[in-house]
Amino acid sequence: MLANRLISIGGLLLAAVLISLGTNVEYGQEAYQFPNVLGYCLVIFGLTLLVFDGDLSGWLKDTGNFLWRWLFDVVGANDPSRWPDVVRLIPAFVVILAYLYLADIVGLYTMSFLTFFSITVIYTPHRPRSKTLLKNLVIAALFISVIYLIFAVMLQLQSPQAWLL
Amino acid sequence: MLDFLLYLPEVFTPWNFLILVLGTVGGLILGATPGLSPTMAVALLIPFTFHMEPATGLILLGAAYTATVAGGAVSAILLAIPGAPANIATTLDGHPLAKQGKATAALHYCFLSSFVGGVIGVLVLIFFTPTLSGWALGFGPSHLFWVAILGVTVIGSLGSGSVVKGLFAGFVGLWVSTIGYDPVLGVERFAYSDHLAGGVNIIAALVGLFAIPQVLSMLTPDVLPGGVKKFAMESQSLLTSIGDTLRAWKALLIGSVVGVFVGLIPGAGGQIAGLVAYDQTKKMSPNKARFGHGEPAGVIAAESANNAMVGPSLVPLLTLSVPGSPTAAVLLGGLLIHGLFPGPALFTEHADVVWTFIDSLLVGQLLMVIFGVAISRYSRFVMDIPEFYMAAAITVLAVFGTFSVQNSFSDVFVMMTLGVVMYFASKIGFSPSPVVLGIILGPIAESNFLQGQMIATVGEGVPSYFLGGTLNIVLISCCVGSIGYSIYGEFKAKQSEKKNRVSAASEEEAGHVG
Numbered sequence: 279m280l281a282n283r284l285i286s287i288g289g290l291l292l293a294a295v296l297i298s299l300g301t302n303v304e305y306g307q308e309a310y311q312f313p314n315v316l317g318y319c320l321v322i323f324g325l326t327l328l329v330f331d332g333d334l335s336g337w338l339k340d341t342g343n344f345l346w347r348w349l350f351d352v353v354g355a356n357d358p359s360r361w362p363d364v365v366r367l368i369p370a371f372v373v374i375l376a377y378l379y380l381a382d383i384v385g386l387y388t389m390s391f392l393t394f395f396s397i398t399v400i401y402t403p404h405r406p407r408s409k410t411l412l413k414n415l416v417i418a419a420l421f422i423s424v425i426y427l428i429f430a431v432m433l434q435l436q437s438p439q440a441w442l443l
Numbered sequence: 444m445l446d447f448l449l450y451l452p453e454v455f456t457p458w459n460f461l462i463l464v465l466g467t468v469g470g471l472i473l474g475a476t477p478g479l480s481p482t483m484a485v486a487l488l489i490p491f492t493f494h495m496e497p498a499t500g501l502i503l504l505g506a507a508y509t510a511t512v513a514g515g516a517v518s519a520i521l522l523a524i525p526g527a528p529a530n531i532a533t534t535l536d537g538h539p540l541a542k543q544g545k546a547t548a549a550l551h552y553c554f555l556s557s558f559v560g561g562v563i564g565v566l567v568l569i570f571f572t573p574t575l576s577g578w579a580l581g582f583g584p585s586h587l588f589w590v591a592i593l594g595v596t597v598i599g600s601l602g603s604g605s606v607v608k609g610l611f612a613g614f615v616g617l618w619v620s621t622i623g624y625d626p627v628l629g630v631e632r633f634a635y636s637d638h639l640a641g642g643v644n645i646i647a648a649l650v651g652l653f654a655i656p657q658v659l660s661m662l663t664p665d666v667l668p669g670g671v672k673k674f675a676m677e678s679q680s681l682l683t684s685i686g687d688t689l690r691a692w693k694a695l696l697i698g699s700v701v702g703v704f705v706g707l708i709p710g711a712g713g714q715i716a717g718l719v720a721y722d723q724t725k726k727m728s729p730n731k732a733r734f735g736h737g738e739p740a741g742v743i744a745a746e747s748a749n750n751a752m753v754g755p756s757l758v759p760l761l762t763l764s765v766p767g768s769p770t771a772a773v774l775l776g777g778l779l780i781h782g783l784f785p786g787p788a789l790f791t792e793h794a795d796v797v798w799t800f801i802d803s804l805l806v807g808q809l810l811m812v813i814f815g816v817a818i819s820r821y822s823r824f825v826m827d828i829p830e831f832y833m834a835a836a837i838t839v840l841a842v843f844g845t846f847s848v849q850n851s852f853s854d855v856f857v858m859m860t861l862g863v864v865m866y867f868a869s870k871i872g873f874s875p876s877p878v879v880l881g882i883i884l885g886p887i888a889e890s891n892f893l894q895g896q897m898i899a900t901v902g903e904g905v906p907s908y909f910l911g912g913t914l915n916i917v918l919i920s921c922c923v924g925s926i927g928y929s930i931y932g933e934f935k936a937k938q939s940e941k942k943n944r945v946s947a948a949s950e951e952e953a954g955h956v957g
Contacts, residue, residue: 363659363663363870364867366662366663367659367662367663370658370659370662371863374838374859377838377842378842378852378855378856378859381842381852381855382852386843386846390839390842390843393835393838393839394835394836394838394839395835397662397831397834397835397838398831398832398835401662401831401834402829402831403829403831417832418835421835421836421839422839425839425840425843429843429847433491433494433847435843435846435847435850436850438850438852
């Protein structure tokens with residue numbers, strides 16, 4: 279299983295390198311169109327390999343369980359061996375960085391919604407079930423609607439041009 | 444002196460009054476939420492005021508300041524978690540009262556005594572401020588430079604756990620304020636990134652330094668939520684509570700007087716006011732033994748003191764730019780973004796704005812007690828909101844608040860960077876208040892320093908211009924005095940800590956021998 283996972287991850291990395299080489303060019307971008315299409319195909323093959331041969335769903339589940347233990351299982355028992363705050367904050371930093379960098383590409387309100395939802399899902403002290411996920415989705419949607427009403431409607435805030443709202 | 448009556452009707456215009464009500468209700472709810480300090484609440488609201496008329500914006504900030512301090516008592520009483528540092532003393536008797544089934548009564552005492560203390564505090568603000576601002580008329584560039592430095596040293600030394608760390612943080616703030624264009628030569632300084640091209644925006648700094656560290660702390664709680672016992676609310680008539688509060692008139696008086704004096708001392712803050720008032724009331728009470736076990740006078744003294752502090756903490760702020768508390772330092776940022784510079788000119792050129800703001804504080808006290816009593820029975824529901832929801836909401840609000848000021852993502856990046864750095868700095872004992880004050884007072888200090896330098900080179904020379912003259916010497920003495928007093932206090936605290944440790948060790952040893 280490990281060998282299959284490593285092969286599929288290696289394939290994905292190779293595809294990423296090829297796409298990167300084909301997109302970061304100064305002149306003649308049209309000439310790289312076809313190799314880039316091939317690169318994206320390689321990504322799809324790599325992902326398929328990872329899902330079927332590499333048991334991606336089981337791996338994600340194991341990783342999720344590990345992350346949960348890593349972040350929360352020892353919190354609350356005043357156990358001195360719990361992970362330091364800096365480690366526990368790594369997911370928050372990743373979410374916030376993605377928020378700041380993607381807000382003017384994807385959309386300010388969309389990214390705000392995703393950030394709110396991600397923080398509530400990652401930092402809920404209980405393992406998320408479909409019911410709590412739905413609850414968090416509804417709360418995030420309601421909160422961002424209020425933010426939209428205040429900033430876009432009342433204060434006429436000009437949000438940056440992006441793919442989505 | 445009676446200008447405040449002239450502008451009182453301005454508070455009751457529909458828009459201003461609506462904002463005052465919203466600020467009061469919102470402030471009570473934010474204050475009741477554990478972990479949301481008044482300073483952070485006011486910092487988060489500043490971007491909203493940017494789109495309002497100056498008077499309306501200041502009404503919102505003033506209402507939030509008053510109401511969050513009073514609202515902080517709710518979680519102090521019901522959960523034994525002070526909503527703000529100013530409510531620490533309230534916990535001592537408020538929570539035991541709740542445990543005895545008198546939670547509603549304790550909340551009534553808290554809002555009624557906050558009202559009395561708050562009104563006395565605002566009256567002091569009304570009658571002291573014009574007199575002090577009259578004195579400030581004689582201030583030249585060298586004096587204003589020293590006043591700015593005094594603001595940073597006072598907050599840095601008195602408002603921080605460690606004098607050196609406080610001063611270090613204050614001077615880092617002053618340095619941060621120099622990023623961007625030089626005020627005289629127009630040269631761009633320290634703009635290593637495009638995000639820093641226009642300097643550090645005050646709002647980005649305020650929001651980042653106060654909100655983001657709190658968000659990160661909320662995401663790393665020490666205990667799982669749900670472990671705190673909450674209490675059912677008994678029904679108690681408001682008239683009975685008013686009678687009880689008035690019967691404890693000594694506690695009300697001590698709390699209000701202590702609050703006023705502590706508020707007038709720059710940098711002291713509500714935490715000191717509440718604790719000193721509690722201590723003095725306990726010492727003068729015939730029922731000393733009941734303190735700490737649910738004595739209403741303890742709640743009344745602490746709450747009247749921390750609200751009596753609010754008005755006077757604005758006296759040095761509005762006259763000399765020296766804030767009386769960290770929240771007042773944030774309010775200074777709110778004044779500056781509306782182009783209102785503290786000092787004598789504030790009461791002549793912007794009399795309408797400043798008096799409407801002060802009047803709104805007075806009316807806000809009445810609204811605070813009305814809504815506080817009405818909301819208190821439902822406030823326990825606010826406390827059920829898990830911290831991770833609060834953290835997610837504050838993150839999004841901080842980003843929108845900062846972005847909305849100049850439609851700039853650079854401000855958002857600066858806000859987030861300052862916040863994350865401040866979170867780690869707070870872990871090693873640094874506090875955000877001196878940094879913020881440094882950033883706010885930096886331009887005042889630098890422009891007056893450069894102006895003074897120009898005056899001095901054609902006159903008496905730089906050293907004698909900045910170091911000579913009675914007022915300069917008084918201000919420099921105040922700077923040195925505040926630092927010296929803090930060093931002495933820190934030394935004494937360390938001595939008593941050492942003494943306690945030695946006595947605890949000897950007691951333990953005696954126990955073993957026994």
